[in-house]
Amino acid sequence: MxxxxxxxxxxxxxxxxxxxxxxxxxxxxxxxxxxxxxxxxxxxxxxxxxLGAIWRPANGLYGIFPMIVGSIYVTVGAVIVGVPAGLLCAIFLSRFAGARMAMLLAPGVELLAGIPSVVYGFFGLIIMVPIIRGLAPGHGPSLLVAALLLGIMILPTVITVARNALDAVPRRYYEGALALGADHERAVFCVVVPAAASGLLAAVVLAVGRAIGETMAVIMVAGNQPVIPGSLLDGVRTLTANIALEMGYAAGLHREALVATGVVLFVLILLITLFLNAARKRGGR
Amino acid sequence: MAEMASVAERVTEEGKAPAMAASTVDLAPAKMAVAHLGLRYGDFSALRDVNLVFPERQVTALIGPSGCGKSTLLRCLNRMNDLVAGCRVTGSVLLDGQDAYRFVDVNDLRRRVGMVFQQPNPFPMSIYDNVAFGPRTHGVKRRADLDEIVERSLRDAAIWDELKDRLRKNALGLSGGQQQRLCIARALAVRPEVLLMDESTSALDPISTAKIEELVRQLRERYTVVMVTHNMLQALRVSDRTAFFLMGEVVEAGPTDDVFTHPRDGRTADYVAGRFG
Incomplete structure (x- = not known):
């Protein structure tokens, strides 16, 4: 050899x-x-x-349905808050901001990604919870705060991935639209953005993954009652919070039930990712 | 009409390029014209004192070696050069006697002066939506109107029979030649007055090229066409007039037959004989 x-x-x-x-x-x-x-x-x-609605390990009741619903609510809320803002910000950075503006904003976005989640949680606890409490006495840590906070936390993921997708759209599409008499806005929103649709959906997929998996920040602001929330102002416990809150002292079946909660979380994320990827492939064709 | 003719005369009289003087006095009125056109990218001078007329319903071919400024000139006619940072234009570009850089709204200019690019660039959407994009941009909303425009445009681009059963399919699934004819249909859908073609057949196979050349010959009956080409036989086959560029200047311009058979400038003779470039 x-x-x-x-x-x-x-x-x-x-x-x-x-x-x-x-x-x-x-x-x-x-x-x-x-x-x-x-x-x-x-x-x-x-x-x-x-499907059990009651989680009371002391009495041998291990129903995680409220936590499944809680995770879905919080994630959907975060997507409602974070995805539109993130996509518009990405479109702005990619197609509207001048070089100087983009140079100022892009590091800001990166910085947002670098803040530890416990610091986000702290911000939520100290700033956002009291505001909610002031507006709606008797309430504070809630689904609303968790969704808002997570919405902010997914922004850097959405913005970075979406911006890369938009930047990758070939210049000839934009020029083709202008050559037909379209103005900048129409060329961007009706040609460039649809051309990047697949990449934009990828940004959403990653953001959902980030939101559903987030633990620490959510624990700090969500209230964590293992009950299905009746309104935006009620407390909520997510699957991740359930594991993190009780793993420290759980033993026996309780401990195994928490691992099983992890299995459910894992399968949930897998299903959502598969579903969104399928949608992306169909849209991309 | 009188106004257009006077523009042609004015350009001819003012034009310093002596080669222009004799040949420009064509009976067809000038649809577009450029006078004393100069263009700089930063310190680089891409065009210098270009004077040309583009008579109505004629095909004008711009020929010359790579980097001679012919594509740059084409992109002045619909102001696509506006997108290039550090690009400065002097002189004037006239459309029906109006200065395209001062008086005409740029989006309106681009509607009236359509463009087909070197690389076919259909949008990643359905064939129908590609053709309907321009009309929709300019406010056509009714479904029946759009249907009619799409069919007419595809017929004008001689591609209706090939595509009529797959209007909902993604345009990116078409062959390169079909994509380019779709782009021509898309450009025609906004009823332009002038059609600019920037080496529009250079990325295509010979059969597709022949189809597009045939198409250009038909379009000439209704549109003013300005085409950039590297293929001199194409210029000879398709164009009524030819302008030969070298280093950002027009060396010679006139009826295609004259330029190719009796060039007045030695450099033109060398180029069309294939001795350089």
Whole structure:
């Protein structure tokens, strides 16, 4: 074997090993989740676990339905708050802002991504919760605050991914629209933005993943009652909060039920991602 | 009409390019004209004192080696150069005697002076929506009107029979030649008066090229066409008039037959004989 073949062989092994690390990690995490979570689900009973409305581990009641609903509510709220603002901001940065304006704004967006989630939570607790309390006495930590805060937290994801998608739209589409007599706004909103639709949906997918998985900030502002919220001002507990709040002291079936909560979260994220990706592929065609 | 003719005369009289003088006095009135046109990108002078007329319902071919300024001139006619940072235009571009850079609203100018690009650039949407984009931009809303415009435009671009059963399909699924004829249909849909073609066949195969050349010959009956081409045989086959560019200046312009068979300038003779460029 000559030396170049040897070198290539070594490189191949190294790169394959590096690639394998991430795959192995995913497989191991899945394995851990399902091995530890599924037996608990079977013991509690799948319908009782998924659709049970009462979570009271002390009494042996393990219904996580309120947390499933809570996670979905909070995520939908965050998307309603964060996605329109993020997309418009990305369109502005990509197509309207001058070079100087973009140079000022883009680092701001990056900074937003670098703030630790506990700091966001702190901001929510100290600033947003008292405002809500002032407007609606008796309320404070709530679905509303969690959704608003998460909406802000997903902004950098939405903006960065959407802006990249918009920047990647070939110049010839924009020029083609102008050459037909369209003004800048029409060319951007009716040609460039639709041309980037697939990338914009990818931004939404990532934002949903970020919102549904966020834990710390949500715990700090959401109230965490394991009850289905009746209004925007009621407290809410998400799947992630459920795990993080109780894992420290749980034991036995309680502990396994929390791992099973992780399984449900995992499957939920998987379903949403698959669904949105399918929509993206169909839209992209 | 008298006003248009006078514009042609004025340009001819003012034009310093001596090559223009004899040949410009054409009976057809000038639809567009450029006078003393200069264009700079920063320090680089891309066009210098260009004087040309584009008579109504004639095909004018702009030829010359790469970088000679012919595409730049084309992009002055519908002000696409406005998009280029650091680009400065001097002199005037006239459409029906009106200065395109001063008096005509730029979006209105681009509606009246359509453009087909070098690379086919259909939008990533359906064939119908591509053609309807221009009319919708200019306020056509009624479905029946749009249907009629789409059909007429596709017929004018000689592609209706090929596409009529797949109007809802994405335009990106078409072949390169079909895409380019779709782009021509899209440009025609806003009823332009002038059609600019920027090497519109250079990315296409010979059969598609032949179809588009045939199409240009038909369009000439209703539109004023200005085309940039690298293919001298194409200029000879399709155009009524030819202007030869070199280093940002017009060397010679006139009826195509004269330019190719009796060029007055040695450089034109060398170029059309294929000795350089």
């Amino acid at each position: 000559n030396s170049s073949a040897l070198r290539e062989g070594t490189a191949r092994v190294l790169f394959s090993a590096a690639a394998a690390v991430s795959v192995v990690a995913v497989v191991l995490i899945c394995l851990f989740l399902f091995v530890n979570g599924v037996p608990a689900m079977a013991e509690i009973g799948v319908p009782e676990f998924l």
